Amino acid sequence: xxxxxxxxxxxxxxxxxxxxxxxxxxxxxxxxxxxxxxxxxxxxxxxxxxxxxxxxxxxxxxxxxxxxxxxxxxxxxxxxxxxxxxxxxxxxxxxxxxxxxxxxxxxxxxxxxxxxxxxxxxxxxxxxxxxxxxxxxxxxxxxxxxxxxxxxxxxxxxxxxxxxxxxxxxxxxxxxxxxxxxxxxxxxxxxxxxxxxxxxxxxxxxxxxxxxxxxxxx
Amino acid sequence: xxxxxxxxxxxxxxxxxxxxxxxxxxxxxxxxxxxxxxxxxxxxxxxxxxxxxxxxxxxxxxxxxxxxxxxxxxxxxxxxxxxxxxxxxxxxxxxxxxxxxxxxxxxxxxxxxxxxxxxxxxxxxxxxxxxxxxxxxxxxxxxxxxxxxxxxxxxxxxxxxxxxxxxxxxxxxxxxxxxxxxxxxxxxxxxxxxxxxxxxxxxxxxxxxxxxxxxxxxxxxxxxxxxxxxxxxxxxxxxxxxxxxxxxxxxxxxxxxxxxxxxxxxxxxxxxxx
Numbered sequence: 001x002x003x004x005x006x007x008x009x010x011x012x013x014x015x016x017x018x019x020x021x022x023x024x025x026x027x028x029x030x031x032x033x034x035x036x037x038x039x040x041x042x043x044x045x046x047x048x049x050x051x052x053x054x055x056x057x058x059x060x061x062x063x064x065x066x067x068x069x070x071x072x073x074x075x076x077x078x079x080x081x082x083x084x085x086x087x088x089x090x091x092x093x094x095x096x097x098x099x100x101x102x103x104x105x106x107x108x109x110x111x112x113x114x115x116x117x118x119x120x121x122x123x124x125x126x127x128x129x130x131x132x133x134x135x136x137x138x139x140x141x142x143x144x145x146x147x148x149x150x151x152x153x154x155x156x157x158x159x160x161x162x163x164x165x166x167x168x169x170x171x172x173x174x175x176x177x178x179x180x181x182x183x184x185x186x187x188x189x190x191x192x193x194x195x196x197x198x199x200x201x202x203x204x205x206x207x208x209x210x211x212x213x214x215x216x217x218x
Numbered sequence: 219x220x221x222x223x224x225x226x227x228x229x230x231x232x233x234x235x236x237x238x239x240x241x242x243x244x245x246x247x248x249x250x251x252x253x254x255x256x257x258x259x260x261x262x263x264x265x266x267x268x269x270x271x272x273x274x275x276x277x278x279x280x281x282x283x284x285x286x287x288x289x290x291x292x293x294x295x296x297x298x299x300x301x302x303x304x305x306x307x308x309x310x311x312x313x314x315x316x317x318x319x320x321x322x323x324x325x326x327x328x329x330x331x332x333x334x335x336x337x338x339x340x341x342x343x344x345x346x347x348x349x350x351x352x353x354x355x356x357x358x359x360x361x362x363x364x365x366x367x368x369x370x371x372x373x374x375x376x377x378x379x380x381x382x383x384x385x386x387x388x389x390x391x392x393x394x395x396x397x398x399x400x401x402x403x404x405x406x407x408x409x410x411x412x413x414x415x416x417x418x419x420x421x422x423x424x425x426x427x428x429x430x431x432x433x434x435x436x437x438x439x440x441x442x443x444x445x446x447x448x449x450x451x452x453x454x455x456x457x458x459x460x461x462x463x464x465x466x467x468x469x470x471x472x473x474x475x476x477x478x479x480x481x482x483x484x485x486x487x488x489x490x491x492x
Binding site: 010017018025026028029030033034036039040043044046047050051054055062115128129130134145146148149150153154170173174177180181184205208209213215216 | 221225226227229231232235237240266267270271273274275276277278279280283284286287290293294320408409
């Protein structure tokens with residue numbers, strides 16, 4: 001193949017990716033925003049996932065659901081790499097904080113307010129209760145809730161992404177939503193918006209459509 | 219109690235998530251007609267799910283992220299076909315990459331702390347540029363706002379399209395009115411912060427500040443507490459003090475000499491005031 005042909009093919013590949021995949025940017029950012037702990041990490045996560053998707057664009061089956069495919073890559077990136085990276089960054093941050101504490105005497109009096117100039121434009125509001133509540137959830141619960149309640153994927157699509165049975169998706173969703181609602185209720189009580197109310201009565205059965213179907217069939 | 223009442227947790231959730239099969243849906247809806255308890259439970263779940271989804275709704279992707287992704291894809295394309303095509307990214311912006319020749323030749327050492335008026339001013343400029351304070355304007359309307367409230371200031375434009383004016387505020391330095399400009403530098407890796415403090419510098423004695431010559435342009439440089447500072451004074455006597463934690467002095471200097479500031483000046487051979 002000539003150099004000209006290769007360049008043309010590359011260009012076509014890029015145009016196709018932008019047309020099919022980049023249109024899901026808001027969906028990807030939305031998931032990343034709720035999975036990662038701050039907007040900057042969310043942007044890094046979206047970029048990592050999209051670049052990976054771009055490298056593997058040839059393997060995407062053109063008639064399947066592109067958004068679900070991209071979210072699968074994003075979720076895997078989040079679970080496998082981002083979490084690892086985050087742990088090592090926490091170590092670095094701790095070292096830097098210690099360094100800054102040692103240097104503190106040299107700083108101007110206003111030094112404690114200047115920790116991250118670039119954070120100014122991008123910092124998420126500390127009053128974002130829903131993010132606080134999400135951050136307290138185990139990763140599997142959070143991921144299931146994000147994929148269902150933000151992205152609107154089906155149980156089956158979520159099960160494919162998370163590589164678990166549909167029943168597991170349902171129980172993660174059920175428990176994740178319950179825990180979220182409870183945290184949000186607690187935050188509201190904490191800040192005096194509402195009085196504490198009695199917890200909602202809970203049914204006793206397991207959350208699993210399969211076992212419901214099995215019982216019903218028997 | 220029926221079998222369906224026993225499974226209300228599962229059924230209500232699957233119903234609201236639109237996951238029931240046709241027959242299950244029909245059975246459940248029939249049951250809701252007859253069973254007040256389950257109907258009430260479903261209504262409660264529906265309301266709390268709507269509230270939860272409303273609160274979970276995330277913001278749309280920021281425009282800067284789009285810009286950054288396009289650049290990242292450009293870089294990816296370029297490296298995939300490196301042998302065939304010239305790299306389009308402005309390499310002097312990329313940490314670790316081979317810098318533009320003029321800037322690479324510049325090795326900036328801060329030999330000794332500048333003293334006197336210039337030293338105090340450099341310190342104050344850095345302090346202003348690292349202070350967390352509310353912006354008065356953000357985003358696309360920044361340029362118009364600056365024209366209106368600081369008409370003597372023309373925000374510098376950088377040759378690199380990834381450097382964007384992101385906000386501004388008014389402040390003062392050394393008793394002089396100053397405008398503080400916030401830029402974001404979009405590279406394929408991440409977004410860097412860059413700030414510029416601009417003020418009328420007539421009568422300031424800059425002699426205490428270290429000076430370097432890049433491509434025929436004289437710049438004042440300093441480094442304090444991990445912050446890099448590059449000062450450019452135009453021929454009208456306006457100073458532009460650029461500060462960044464992330465960008466090196468060489469990168470900052472490279473950006474300044476690749477901006478319209480220098481061209482504004484090159485026409486009339488302006489230099490940093492001595």
